[in-house]
Amino acid sequence: MPTSDVSTPPVHVTESAARRRAIYAGVIGNFIEWYDFGLYGFFAVTISVLFFPASDPTAALLSTFAVFALGFLIRPLGAFVFGWIGDRIGRRASLLAAVILMSLSTVLLGLLPTYASIGVWATVLLVALRMFQGLSAGGEYAGATIYVVEHAPRGWRGRYGSLSPAAVGVGTATAAVVSLIVTSSLTEADLSSWGWRIPFLLSGPLGVIAIILRMRIEESPEFQAVRDSGQVESAPLAEGFRVAKKSMATVFGWNMLNGVSFYMLTGFTVAYMMKVSELTYTASLSALAVALLFYTCVSPFYGLCVDKLSRRQVAMFSSLGMAAFAPLAFFLLQQQTFASSLLALMGIAFFAAGVTSIVAVSMVDLFPARIRFSAGAVPYQISIAVFGGTAPYVATWLGGTSVELAPGYYLALISLIAASVAWFGFKGVDENTNAELIARSAEGVEQ
Structure with missing residues (x-):
């Protein structure tokens, strides 16, 4: 009698x-x-x-950002685990497990007792839940992006890929708006007592919707072809290191900028605007929400450019543009006006959207389907962990030095490094010209 397999689609549907x-x-x-x-x-x-709790508020905030970074450091393990599931069992199974883990971890965080209630155990449990969130995130973005792009019609990979950063922008902006509504509707005492929990608990019903949708999807056509041909890899990551080291290094190098730019924008700028720009929490969060919605709107534009131009052209524009704008952005943030702060954030968001648009297609363009999830997700998440997870901490430390634009100079330096990676790593790589690269990888020829 046949057994049930989570990777088997529940029903057959048309291609569209x-x-x-x-x-x-x-x-x-x-x-x-x-x-x-x-x-x-x-x-x-x-x-x-x-x-x-700490006598020095800055020390407490730095500790909070350190745990923020810890959630990232666990991401490579999540990429390995969910990548193995995605390349061995199927994309569908991996994506379903990832969203269940994230939703459950976030709801539990919203129910967590504070330090005043259970002492140091509150901190320990917070760290544990952040690690589970990081484990889930390690497989979610790469897996969902690969899955969506693998369904794209020929010549549409960039546009399909742009949906992932757009969703990230909307999701993060929604978090900002919900946070803004909660904080502006409650007194400081109520917010600290119970109000901060509400946005985290809302993850429950949202997660149920995602789980239902992911239970109804079919396997991606490219992975199904791998399965039908009997080419499923038993150790996809090891095979990636054997035949696709250059591509994995390219993903790692490019995502330095992706991690630093996006997580400096979302994990650092609110606190920075409150401290340096002297804006209220409401004004700071409002500026970030607008910038994230702008990021969402320009992502499809970049997706179209990726399809119509080369990957390298879009990558060079966004990385060099970020390098030039980053110091100016932090100069604008120091002008202590809402308009200048908003302009700074929107500028970073504009170039960050271009950076992320390349991420979406590179993990499909650079790897054959049989190793794509593992070989793409692991270097992506290692880079995000090292550079993205530490971005708020590093930026906070740099912001306290005597060099006023130090965080901007750091972002500019990372942008220039990423530009050099793009120049060499994306040369000749696009949907139409990378057939030889993929063929060589499929035959086991080292890149």
């Missing part, structure tokens, strides 16, 4: 219906994942008081 379901399931998963993950950064100040 399968694409629609793939888009919905991938987009909502990324939306929820970054709604959940973004909340921690937006409530950093509150969390620092409730879980890291």
Whole structure:
């Protein structure tokens, strides 16, 4: 008697219906994942008081950002685990497990007792839940992006890929708006007592919706072809290191900028605007929400450019543009006006959207389907962990030095490094010209 397999699609649907379901399931998963993950950064100040009591508020805030970084350091393990599931069992199984883990972890965080209630155990449990969130995030973005792009019609990979960063922008912006509504509607005492929990608890019903959608999707056509041909890899990551080291290094190098730019924007700028720009929490969070919605709107534009131009052209524009704008952005933030701060954030968001648009297609363009999830997700998440997870901490430390624009100079330096990676790593790589590269990888020829 046949046994049930979570990777087996429940029903057969037409190709167009399968694409629609793939888009919905991938987009909502990324939306929820970054709604959940973004909340921690937006409530950093509150969390620092409730879980890291200290006589020095800056020290407490730095401890909070250190735990923020810890959630990233576990991501490579999540990429390995969920990548193995995605390349061995199927994309569908991996995506379903990832969104369940993230939603459950976030709801539990919203129920967590504070330091005043259970002492140091509150901090320990907070760290544990952040690690589970990081484990889930390690497989979500790469997996959902790969799954959606694998459903794209020929010549549409960039546009399909742009849906992932757009969903991330909407999810993070929604977290900002919900946080803003909660904080502006409650007194400081109520916020610290119970109000901060509401945005985290909302992850529950959102997660249920995502789980239902992902239970109804079919396997991606490219992985199904791998399975049908009997080419499923038993150790996809090891095979990636054997035949695709250059591509993995390219993903790692490019994502330095992706991690620093996006997480400096979402995990650092609110606290920075409150301290340096002397804006209220409401004004700071409002500026970030607008910038994230702008990020969402320009992502499809970049997706179209990726399809119509070369990957390298879009990568060079966004990285060099970020390098030039980053110091100016922090100069604008120091002008202590809402308009200048908003302009600074929107500028960073504009170039960050271009950076992320390349991420979406590179993990498909650079690797054959049989190792794609593992070989793409692991270097992506290692880079995000090292550079993205530490971005708020590093930026906070640099912001306290005598060099006023130090955080901007750091972002500019990372941008220039990423530009050099793009120049060499994306040369000749696009949907139409990378057939030889993929063929060589399939034959086991080292890049």
